[in-house]
Amino acid sequence: MKRILILGGGFAGVYVARRLEKLLRPDEASIQLVNQENYLVYQPMLPEVISGSIGITDIVSPIRHLCPRTQLVMREVQGIDLARKVVTVSPGFRPRQLELPYDYLVIALGGVTNFFGMPGMIEHGKPFRTLADALALRNHLIQVLEEADLETDAELRRKLLTFVVAGGGFSGVELMAELNDFVLNVKRSYPRLREEQVRCVLVHPKEHILPEMDQQLALFAERILKARGVEIVANDRVTAATSEKAVLKSGVEIPCKTLASTVPSAVPEVLQKLDCKKDKGRLVASSAMELVGYEGQVWAVGDCAAASTVAGNPVPPTAQHATRAAELVADNIAAAMRGGTARGFAFEGLGKLASLGHFSAIAEIMGVRVSGFPAWVLWRGIYLMKMPGLNRKVRIGLDWLVALVFPPDLVQIKAAKDAGIVRQHFDAGEAVFHQGDLGDNVYIIERGQCEVLRREEHVADLGPGDYFGEMAVLGNVSRNATVRAVVATDVLLIPRTDFHQLKTSVPAFGSVFEDLARKRAEANQKRSD
């Protein structure tokens, strides 16, 4: 019995498995699929997670239901050895890696967000690609609205109510449309924000958004977005971010607390190490989707592959192409097993769709251009039809029905604790904490300078590598001084629980802080005497 191994559970990977289940008898081959999540994300509907118009679990489909005969391995791919024909995956409950040998391999690992070369984006940019990204962005939006409702400082309130999206391609436009609708809609539930101005900015590197679309439709989309209050910044791109602003290539700075980004896309790290022919990092595949140099053995499909159709056109990274290319791969694997010949990919696309939210969309289907409400109906109809499984179709249909009647939700769902150690940025003059505050965190200065004030009197300066806040945590009392940034400063914040665990287990770590606390306590004593 042959072993077929599929890496990735996006459209490409899942559709290879589904087709293989139809083509092959159970005794012909075993099928394994490796994916970190146990579900397929229905990407076209991902922006709707923001408004909650589709239930969170309805936008994804369990892979086990979609391909019941395939063995799902819910782990991360950590290594691909093309010579030994073995894939290594991350450990589960036991800290042991698992090796999966294969006869036929399908690489369909998709893309990842890569903020390399964009300072501050990892800390402050919000990627928008996975379900977790979408949920995190939704929670963040609700958080800034809640905080804006409380905030008395007008400047900070303006920052909290400014939302920047980087990238004006399909996903950027759909995200901006949904985000803008959601914020304007739920703002009504915040009494103090009703009169406040919301600023939504879409930054796009080209002259017009949606460059893949017919220009007339793209211009229609721009008009619709502008009419709803979205600012479009053309011919510019986001190059850096701080916790206070987005920095554009032109030098323009947009003060904001929300910077979402649908770009740039890169191939997963594990593929970067792979020794094969590449095009801008993507794996070069033939028009039969075979990995060059490993024909009849390894296939690459979906966003991580660079392939051309038999007519010579590059295959774009869309769901309609991925699902069809995946079915071709399954056919070609069956052919390789049974001694048939491989077919080439001839699909050239049926059309393009972009939702603009609020009963409007644009569509270009087999040469026909549609915009506005008819395109919106088309958008919903086509994507609902394409959604695999009756279960999901019914649930999403009902979700849409309910969303037409009731206002969107503003429930903030936190499924896990916040990450432990985080970075924070303070501008010159901002206080990290005030004397008398309760102490919860220890801070370490990474970059910048802070001053320590006791009863408004300057007592010390702190620079990179200096720690502070440890006295309050060690003694569990309130802050005995104010610490204020003198210049723009980045600090690393260690929460109390993480701090105590580290202190107990790494004596060297703990003693650094204990020595410091003792010295500072003595200095205080002298000052008081």
Add this chain to the structure above:
Amino acid sequence: MKRILILGGGFAGVYVARRLEKLLRPDEASIQLVNQENYLVYQPMLPEVISGSIGITDIVSPIRHLCPRTQLVMREVQGIDLARKVVTVSPGFRPRQLELPYDYLVIALGGVTNFFGMPGMIEHGKPFRTLADALALRNHLIQVLEEADLETDAELRRKLLTFVVAGGGFSGVELMAELNDFVLNVKRSYPRLREEQVRCVLVHPKEHILPEMDQQLALFAERILKARGVEIVANDRVTAATSEKAVLKSGVEIPCKTLASTVPSAVPEVLQKLDCKKDKGRLVASSAMELVGYEGQVWAVGDCAAASTVAGNPVPPTAQHATRAAELVADNIAAAMRGGTARGFAFEGLGKLASLGHFSAIAEIMGVRVSGFPAWVLWRGIYLMKMPGLNRKVRIGLDWLVALVFPPDLVQIKAAKDAGIVRQHFDAGEAVFHQGDLGDNVYIIERGQCEVLRREEHVADLGPGDYFGEMAVLGNVSRNATVRAVVATDVLLIPRTDFHQLKTSVPAFGSVFEDLARKRAEANQKRSD
């Protein structure tokens, strides 16, 4: 204008605010409500999050929709100063605390799970009280099923398929019923688990479960649960846990990877510091729900309060009592403001309901006992009726309808990254990692002993306070040795990203590991020479 401040957004807090909005004119008083979440959790339906039969956002209601005139402060209560009449709440985007002064204060902070005195429960027990707890438990259940499907070791597979719930009160029984149904249902989607035995154990300190219920109904519930395969361990309690087992008071050990607990409940830490009369930690209130010593100024209501009805019966911690006591508090605040007299609490309860899942329940309403399907219909009818807001009623009704037709979902929703630094337990003979594995974490031994093996040859022993795994992380290569626990060992695991941040910012922390790595590299060099 008077300032009314409500602490807590459970049934008690929200119902005080709702009633106050009806009783008072907008110019009479400002109403503020402090809660860490921006929603009210509909506790009776919380177990349904496990099976996903109700959408995750449908089980909660946005507080802003429930009491639109109340200002919601989405922060944590950090201090209550009854003398100065000021409440301090946690910082938001700026690391600054906020002080909220009040004229009238309502303390309705509910309960928290407190595993104090139960070793290992904080690390390995799964509390079940909040929406985040329910989501985390659901994700954990799916994780163990996925891992069990992959696992080849029969003993570990048995542990993965054993589910223990501590506490046989209302919430424990409803949780166990739902959990058991869910696991048995979704197990069908895991081909390798179809034939496997699932073990569900309910541990209860008394002779019979549901001691608050009529005994005949409690016995009915026991029969139903047993018929569905649940083991009930009576007259025993969970006292400790490791990552491998639940330890009971009787000395019995249940090997398992899932230990959920609905007990014990304690009052939040911030109330423990409060200087007022207490009963087992709870704030003693009069039958008018006034905090003793602060009559006409501070009220305590809900699970954090100890009060009696005018007939002298203690007020039990249920939703029906909390909502009615809350309305009484609102009436009494209005009376205090307008010079009226306070009323006492006379409500003695309408009845008791417990869902047993799978179309069965038990109910005891105004003296009438119902069990089985009629009680299940009653359960759903009553709780749907009591759910505040038409929006939620419709959504939950539709959710229930869809859940009757389609199988439950097994989608694992992760809204955030896993917490950084965690503890892991290894039994004697278990390997922490193997030579050749890829290195992702640094480990510190907290308790126990490990041996280091290179090509099966013993090269070193490691004890408490020793670190290992740092070479792989520093050099970013694969593990150059196997580390195995010699006795039962607890290790602290620091993920690579946290490790690198700490190393860069705390030179003392980094140099400990660098020195160690250098010494070990030299030792290896000598060994090779």
